[in-house]
Amino acid sequence: MQRALTLHQTTIGKKLVMALSGLVIVGFVIGHFLGNLNLYRGQEALDAYAHFLQGLTPVLWGTRLLLLLAFGVHITAAFSLWSRNNKARGSRYKKHQDMATDYAARTMYWSGPILLLFVVYHLLHFTILPAHPGEVYRNVVEGFQNPWIAGVYIVGNIALGFHLFHGIFSATQTLGANHPRFNSYRRDAAVAISAAITLGNLSFPISVLAGFVTV
Amino acid sequence: MQLRSNEPTGPIEHRWEKHKESSKLVAPANRRKYNIIVVGSGLAGGAAAASLGEMGYNVKCFCYQDSPRRAHSIAAQGGINAAKNYQNDGDSVFRLFYDTVKGGDFRSRESNVYRLAQLSTNIIDQAVAQGVPFAREYGGLLANRSFGGAQVSRTFYARGQTGQQLLLGAYQALSRQIEAGKVEMMARTEMLDLIVHDGRARGIVTRCLKTGKVEPHIADMVVLCTGGYGNVFYLSTNAKGCNCMAIWRAHRHGAAFANPCYTQIHPTCIPQSGEYQSKLTLMSESLRNDGRVWVPRNKEDVTKRPEDIPEKDRFYYLEERYPAFGNLVPRDVASRNALYVTNEGLGVGLEVDGERRGVYLDFSDAIKRLGEQTIRERYGNLFEMYERIAGDNPYKTPMRIYPATHYTMGGLWVDYNLQTTIPGLFAGGEANFSDHGANRLGASALMQGLADGYFVLPFTVGNYLGEVRTLPELAEDHPDVKKAVGSVEERIHKLMNAPDPKHAPEYFHRKLGRIIWSKCGMSRNKEGLEEALREIPKLRDRFWREVKVVGSGAELNQTLERAGRVADFLELGELMCIDALQREESCGGHFREEHEENGEALRDDEQFSYVSAWEWTGAAGEPRLNQEPLSFEYVKPSKRSYK
């Protein structure tokens, strides 16, 4: 126990926790996205998929607990690093110019909280307080037909895209995968995964708004 | 003054072993009872402090920089010699010894040089074990190159940053001792005076550069590894902070100063571009392997673009004057010839103070012959550095180069133990005069610094302490200590309160540099030296009358730091000229125009085969000369010729 504790106390340990929990969440996000594609197969398919998942009680709750844990440590470590980094910087420069960093990296502390709020909203909307319990397809389509709700999902997913991009790229670095020969692939992979998920997820509310998917 | 070199006798190859065997030792349990002060944290000081701390002594180490890792040893580019004979090309300890004595123009002490050559191999072992990332061959063994015209490949290197890597090795060893509590490191702390009590060096007075606090540090002995005095020229390749304060203060307390006129000039530096210039940047001498040195034949062409000067109007003076060696003549010959052609008004580049001091180093033929790619591979880094500083692209237009002061062979006189003429005061590295004679070979400075620091001082310090056993307690309120502190405070007060303050210290430093560079630089003559000896005291008087230091002494005050250093350079510069005037011969880095034969230095072994050890007599400009005769049993003096 002594060893893990020591590691966790270091900034590097905290980053490792963030990277690992982040990757768990990324895995879930990918699975969640793939499952959601059932939307395009129609009402029956999506509802059947949802019922299928509901039936796997141990897996379902196992996943939920794992995610809760992942979110918990991800957020705790992020908060602890954020406060530490803020203190470390101390005073700010009067003039500041970025040389290497990008928008996604700079806005992690914004996209993170936005995502948290979005996830809470998403859970309330579809899982905890659904309008029509058990009718997933209907909930989704009727929900997205409201432009405000669709808007929330669009904003949330854009934040997700940026957060994922830097998160994936950064997690590989944190976990020690940085080699000049593979670095361009690393970036490409981060772009590809985050873009695929974001564009895919965005397609759901947009398709509904555009009338491609209806009740 | 008695100069006893304390060299062992007998066959030269056994002298160091014999000396160690007959040296006194301090038992491990007793070492913690001794306090040693090491001033300077470069190769010599850092290595000595780390090694002494490791042996169990209590060490206090001082440096003026903010970290011991920044000492100027870090700037050495080329490499470090060692007689390993890894290349199987006939190198040996004797050959390195022979080359060093000959390269020093027969003005060094044979026993010391032999020991240096012997220890050279241990240094490489030590550095490799510390993790110094020397260049390696594909087989994983250490790589070597030939350096500075040596006939064998005995130079070890870490890219162009050998000094940096060796210094970091010593710094890391020092850090380990700091962590272990055996060395107390005092960075940003400058030694301003020596404390001598009962005829022995017993401590130093320092000023904390952050707070201005002046305080004494008392110990059983003091080791000075404070580098050379090249900044007496104002412009040199030394770091801006390099100064002679520690050795000069020691000199004023009775330590003899040896051979101050032996200074080395490096031929391939980037020329001065204006009055504001703060330092000169050295570029590796290897550039001369492929570059051709020339100036315009006609004065009218000096302002033309070099590309516009036709081949027939280019004066490849080294190739014409020295057909056998051409552009690869030794450092001093290349340097003096640059001086002569620019004296004739053929210099190129920017005009500073009415003179153009620069010659071309042209790679266009090499690029034609070998292709730009090959040149880029060989000198890419240097070309980039040149472009960054000079603003010209050397692939397209010739570089401009000019010699600059690089190293000082002179320094505190030391015996075989590296002890000065003050008992208990030792000097290592460039601060002493010991091993290079009148001229230093390329890649030998790092070797000497580390040999002194790792392998010589740890023994000889023990020998001294073993001999004196216990020294009487010296309290901080003892009159000798109080006097030293008082004189430092008085001097600071004087520097800050000149009667007619007008100029920053650099103003005087630049003027001094100009005098020394033009009259006691690459080429010296009686008339010039006598003139310099009239000018320097006048400048010194003006300095003390007109120097202006703003702010207070009780804070970080860089102007005050510089003022103190300039004050000492103003005294040392005079001694340099006195020595150069007295030495009526040409040898190594000391070239007297009256003593030459067809442009070659003419040594006078009959009259000058000795070390000049100057003794302070109470006032600047009135030193007393002591001579340590030199004898050569193993390397017979011969004449250099490069025609």
Added chain:
Amino acid sequence: MSEELLNLTLHVWRQDGPSQPGRFETHPATGISTHMSFLEMLDVVNEDLIEKGKSPIAFDYDCREGICGSCGMVVNGVAHGPQRLTTICQLHMRQFNDGDELWLEPWRASGFPVVKDLVVDRSAFDRIVQAGGYISIRTGSATEANEMPVAKAMADQAMDAAECIGCGACVAACPNASASLFTAAKISHLSLLPQGQAERLDRARNMVAQMDAEGFGGCTNHGECEAACPKGVSLRWIARMNREVVRSAVKSDSGVKTARR
């Protein structure tokens, strides 16, 4: 080689001591030759200030050839100024234009308290090295240097990491004021070499613990440090440091040394 003269306006951070508040002071720099280095430009301004009886701007410098790591300041928001792979002492004024306004600030980081004006205290770096940035080898006890071959590729990589000059630009440029690049470079240099294996596990954890204890931030992989580094020390060493720390956590049985402050 052609020379031009520039007139510039400097807004310089002035701070009398570590605990005093700082402020910007404006100084003109006139007739500045494009051949001057940045620090020579400041020398000229300072000499003028001294002659006028005003307090000159304090800044660190020494070798002025980009290797000692003494100098460093932030110019218009960029550590060591606008030219990449160049320390401020090697930066020349031809990189600027007539009429430019320059804001000069010290390295700002809690781990680097300001000493005066643009001078900061970087002793934290020394303490990180003291925590384990060395190979313990007694003077004189080394074995023959060629006894242990080192693959050229490994030696070259170790040298890449060892090029760090300890100037602190990485900390200054990092949004989190993290000292990861500095610490990682030393850990990598020594862990790549066979000589550094014996202390490998303890070295990584002890240096990292000291780095944290000095109050530096954590790495969030922005890459600003690498961009600011005058020696081009690579981010890959940070990844390597992370691997070393994990390795140490898994394999080492000894506890972490208590970090000193």
